[in-house]
Amino acid sequence: MRETRPEVFLIARPALDVDGMRGYLEAAGGASWLERRAGAGDAETLVEFAGRACYRSWEPGLNPNVTRVREDQGAYLDNVLASGHGSVLEHVNYTFAFRDVSRVFTHELVRHRAGSAFSQESLRYVRLSEIGFRVPPALEPLREQVVAIVEQLEELQVDAARELGLDDDGVPFAVKKEATSALRRLAPLGLSTDIIWTANVRTLRHVIALRTTAGAEEELRLVFDRVARIATAEAPALFQDFARADDGTWVAGHGKI
Template identity: 55%
Template sequence: MTRHVEPEVFLVARPQLDFDELARYLHEVGGESWLERLDRDQLTPQDLAEFAGRLCYRSFEPGLNPNVNRIRTDQDAYLRNILASSHGSVLEHISFSFVLHNVSRVLTHELVRHRPGVAISQESLRYVRLADIPFWFPDWARQDPELMKRASELLDRMEEFQTWAAQHFGLDDDGADFGLKKHRTSFMRRFAPEGVATGLVWTANVRTLRNTIEARTAEGAEEEIRLVFNRIGEIMRQEAPSLFGDYVVENGAWIPAWRKV
């Protein structure tokens, strides 16, 4: 029986800063007063963005750089200026890792087009044998009885083939060779639809996240990837409000105040 699944997003990793090492570096170059504005027990990814930006201009405090007579002391204002001035390179130091669960290979094929600043580890259907065909149906499709009947019949046949092929190849027989299992499983995956649900770890830096959220929530983007990146946008606005708070959401499209950062 066809199993409907919903795409899910899990934030599984975020940057971790070392207060003592920051302090050791600032002791060498000056600027220890900047650390006084931070909470050593609650350092955030935004602190890393600010640190990287200030290092570029040696602007941790006035006087370190003779060209800098005054500095912004409010982090939110400082990071807004980073965005407004398109100083996006400092955002590349901040990476977040997500598990995208029950997303289709339609989505993953589109996602691989975003390559800079990204790392991907995807479930391998060469090794992971399909016992069923988990599948996401958008709401409009689920409201069409005839469409659902015909689509479910197709998916049921594909599931039946997977079960039949595993038995035909003896993949669960005692002593079945793993090399044979891998070879036959690789063949069997060819009879699964592109919409079969899969999973991957997707890591991206903030600069890439900003561009991808904008591109993949745009009105013309594919509907599943729009759904997923709306959720990623919501997560990032909570994680780094100063770096993602400039977006306005209109009909599901995330529109930044500053583009091409």
């Protein structure tokens, strides 16, 4: 058994095409807004761009109904959050690679399908020659028994592959796939696996708040505490209303948006 711990990697973030944005603004009016956003974060700028497009509020006068605009990006985005204008947050996506999380974790994560994309390691194709496993804190008093059971299941995987001759010359891939798919039924649900998750900021805010609460599953709390730390560092203005409580819960000041 390979003892594991969950790891979180941010592998993709939004990137602006500034020339395209400038071309639009020159056609629609408000090119001066883009110049004022030089050096600002791409995620925050994209959300602000989408929001201002709704009201043509790049600068006063473009929309006769708008006589005053918020110049400060942080203040503008705080107003977006406070007003619940969450659709503009959906333009910004982040992609995370979760390494050595359990299938308990992935089964709960994929419930958040709105605003998400998933690509998970497939045990129909990936043979378990080794079982990664994390002993959760609640089972620490039973550590020796837990490890012994997982090691037995790991030995079964290896022995079964040998007895079925999966590595013999000339074994068709279809045969290997069928046996591999069957053998995964004998692996623990706590087996360590990998999954790639892409979520827009609206979804990300919701999942962080939901999965770090005191009643959330322990592993999800652990992983999404790390996700929250990454997200708030990446796009602080989009998570400016979040605060981390002493028990590890991330609380959104403006609630669900």
